[in-house]
Amino acid sequence: MTHSQELSPEALAELRERYRTERERRVRPDGTRQYLGADAEFGYYATDPYAGEVAEREPVRDRVDVAVVGGGFGGILAGARLRQQGVARVRVVEKGGDFGGTWYWNRYPGIHCDIESHVYLPMLDETGYVPRWKYAPGEEIRRHAVRIAEKFDLYADALFSSTVTALAWDDTAEAWIVTTDRGDEFRATYVITATGTLTELKLPGIPGIETFKGHTFHTSRWDYAYTGGSPDGGLTGLADKRVGVVGTGATGVQVVPKLAEDAGHLYVFQRTPSSVDVRANRRTTARDVGADHEGWARERRDNFLRIVSGETVEEDLVADRWTASAGLLEKLLPSFRRQGDRAAFEAAYEVADAARMNEIRARVDRIVTDPDTAEKLKPWYRYACKRPTFSDLYLQAFNRDNVTLVDTAATHGIERMTEHGVLVGDTEYRLDCLIFATGFSVGVSGVHSGKLPVRGPGGVQLQQEWAKRGPRTLHGFTSNGFPNLIQLGSVQSASSVNFTHVLDEHAVHAAALVAAAEAKCALIEPSREAEDAWIATLAEDAPDHEWFHAECTPGYYNGEGRGRPNGPTAYPHGAFAFHELLKQWREESMDEILRPRTPAQG
Numbered sequence: 238m239t240h241s242q243e244l245s246p247e248a249l250a251e252l253r254e255r256y257r258t259e260r261e262r263r264v265r266p267d268g269t270r271q272y273l274g275a276d277a278e279f280g281y282y283a284t285d286p287y288a289g290e291v292a293e294r295e296p297v298r299d300r301v302d303v304a305v306v307g308g309g310f311g312g313i314l315a316g317a318r319l320r321q322q323g324v325a326r327v328r329v330v331e332k333g334g335d336f337g338g339t340w341y342w343n344r345y346p347g348i349h350c351d352i353e354s355h356v357y358l359p360m361l362d363e364t365g366y367v368p369r370w371k372y373a374p375g376e377e378i379r380r381h382a383v384r385i386a387e388k389f390d391l392y393a394d395a396l397f398s399s400t401v402t403a404l405a406w407d408d409t410a411e412a413w414i415v416t417t418d419r420g421d422e423f424r425a426t427y428v429i430t431a432t433g434t435l436t437e438l439k440l441p442g443i444p445g446i447e448t449f450k451g452h453t454f455h456t457s458r459w460d461y462a463y464t465g466g467s468p469d470g471g472l473t474g475l476a477d478k479r480v481g482v483v484g485t486g487a488t489g490v491q492v493v494p495k496l497a498e499d500a501g502h503l504y505v506f507q508r509t510p511s512s513v514d515v516r517a518n519r520r521t522t523a524r525d526v527g528a529d530h531e532g533w534a535r536e537r538r539d540n541f542l543r544i545v546s547g548e549t550v551e552e553d554l555v556a557d558r559w560t561a562s563a564g565l566l567e568k569l570l571p572s573f574r575r576q577g578d579r580a581a582f583e584a585a586y587e588v589a590d591a592a593r594m595n596e597i598r599a600r601v602d603r604i605v606t607d608p609d610t611a612e613k614l615k616p617w618y619r620y621a622c623k624r625p626t627f628s629d630l631y632l633q634a635f636n637r638d639n640v641t642l643v644d645t646a647a648t649h650g651i652e653r654m655t656e657h658g659v660l661v662g663d664t665e666y667r668l669d670c671l672i673f674a675t676g677f678s679v680g681v682s683g684v685h686s687g688k689l690p691v692r693g694p695g696g697v698q699l700q701q702e703w704a705k706r707g708p709r710t711l712h713g714f715t716s717n718g719f720p721n722l723i724q725l726g727s728v729q730s731a732s733s734v735n736f737t738h739v740l741d742e743h744a745v746h747a748a749a750l751v752a753a754a755e756a757k758c759a760l761i762e763p764s765r766e767a768e769d770a771w772i773a774t775l776a777e778d779a780p781d782h783e784w785f786h787a788e789c790t791p792g793y794y795n796g797e798g799r800g801r802p803n804g805p806t807a808y809p810h811g812a813f814a815f816h817e818l819l820k821q822w823r824e825e826s827m828d829e830i831l832r833p834r835t836p837a838q839g
């Protein structure tokens with residue numbers, strides 16, 4: 238097909254029809270209910286394989302200035318920014334055995350940053366660290382998390398292998414009582430929740446999953462004791478094994494090449510193929526990334542965020558496939574909004590999208606030698622329907638004799654598991670080991686999960702209030718009726734594909750709120766009017782892009798094909814504009830949400 242033929246009205250109509258058919262054969266009536274959490278009889282899937290034996294300790298009963306729930310990049314950055322504001326006692330409480338969050342849990346072979354390291358790793362200016370690869374391996378990122386925690390002395394008061402189980406406001410002390418699953422009950426003047434978004438691993442609810450007698454684990458709890466090797470590979474324990482992997486999202490795409498190198502035979506159970514674009518990872522020097530002056534990392538990070546938020550810049554510093562696709566990614570962002578002739582914009586978007594997806598499908602044909610396998614590996618949906626992936630090794634793995642692609646789209650995924658393996662159609666694939674690269678439940682961590690009940694003054698329960706009227710916040714951070722509670726996340730704020738950047742801006746904001754309250758001996762609590770005004774701002778400019786997600790192939794971006802949740806959930810003008818708004822608000826209006834403490838407590 239020539240380029241012009243690809244983009245003719247007939248070709249576009251054909252493509253639209255193909256996308257619709259492919260979507261329809263994937264939508265399942267059970268939607269998000271098709272998955273299981275790692276609870277009850279499946280609880281062992283969530284056990285921490287990295288912490289070793291967890292030492293007994295005495296429960297903590299003291300008082301700190303700030304409790305931070307979660308020790309991933311959100312919690313670490315909150316801690317670091319609080320230290321910069323001179324806050325003395327900061328206690329991070331973390332379920333894992335160390336800092337790192339997603340990079341603590343995900344240590345699967347092949348793990349890498351899929352955003353450029355020089356914009357993804359936070360606080361490079363402050364730590365003087367310059368990543369060595371354009372896309373850093375996971376261990377380098379985890380070590381960087383530890384580096385920040387050490388530099389800002391966050392280990393001193395931290396509690397690891399500990400999960401916060403409840404937050405309750407103590408009116409007398411004007412502080413939060415924080416309880417954990419280790420028997421702790423301490424007070425904190427402020428609480429910052431940084432519980433992440435993709436933290437609760439999920440498993441497919443395949444009938445018979447519990448009957449499988451082989452070895453099995455989830456990619457976010459890699460069992461190196463069984464596989465041997467390290468994130469760099471060398472999985473010698475798999476040399477004589479028949480290994481299955483379920484899932485071909487961003488994780489599957491990174492892990493499959495390493496498994497292919499070492500497994501006796503690898504079966505890749507695919508339901509929907511990812512779009513797999515060029516990676517071009519390479520060593521970088523400080524000179525390559527302009528790390529020769531103060532503030533270089535901030536400039537680069539801002540430049541990337543502007544581009545992926547749909548803003549115009551003079552120079553593209555990162556210059557990779559993310560920035561090259563920025564126009565198409567706007568559909569992922571609430572910032573998607575165009576003035577003027579909407580129909581013309583939509584038409585131009587469709588043409589650009591089709592051209593990019595045609596390139597991605599053509600790449601499959603160029604790389605994969607078996608035409609039948611190549612056909613199965615082609616994604617039939619719009620670019621922003623699923624998280625785009627990048628690899629120069631994944632498609633190539635299917636040219637190996639020891640790798641078999643098993644397409645399960647016709648049966649809506651694996652139909653059944655048996656004692657010996659996996660059943661797809663009439664074929665039983667006998668396996669020694671089955672690895673789930675099946676991702677995470679979205680929006681079910683922290684206060685949104687119900688696993689962290691929050692009771693404010695008068696015993697009012699935050700989750701019950703939100704169940705009645707929907708989430709109510711000012712800027713996504715603070716809520717009326719829940720003083721000194723600051724939430725980091727993306728509900729009613731703004732997000733981006735470079736999530737650590739967003740977290741850092743949120744951490745700066747949270748620390749500024751705490752510093753202002755301390756300086757004025759005040760409590761942080763927005764009025765109902767301030768919440769109403771913020772929710773009205775979100776609704777007023779809410780973009781009309783629900784149709785886009787509704788037409789997409791199912792996945793976690795669109796509630797497994799059901800469109801997005803109702804109601805304005807994010808600032809519509811994108812993360813860059815949101816950060817500017819926060820900065821201005823801090824300069825001009827922050828005092829409006831401070832109210833005096835009871836004098837005896839001041």
Ligand code: NDP
Nearest residue numbers: 349350351441484485486487488508509624650651675676
């Ligand atoms: P995803 O949710 O993206 O992928 C899960 C995979 O499991 C999909 O391919 C899904 O198929 C498949 N699956 C689920 N149930 C079944 C079933 N019953 N039978 C067959 N297949 C099934 O999870 P990931 O862990 O891959 O990625 C989650 C997110 O984590 C990414 O989107 C990204 O944001 C982040 N990430 C970031 C990385 C980085 O480098 N920064 C690296 C890895 C992940 P289907 O598509 O049909 O539902």
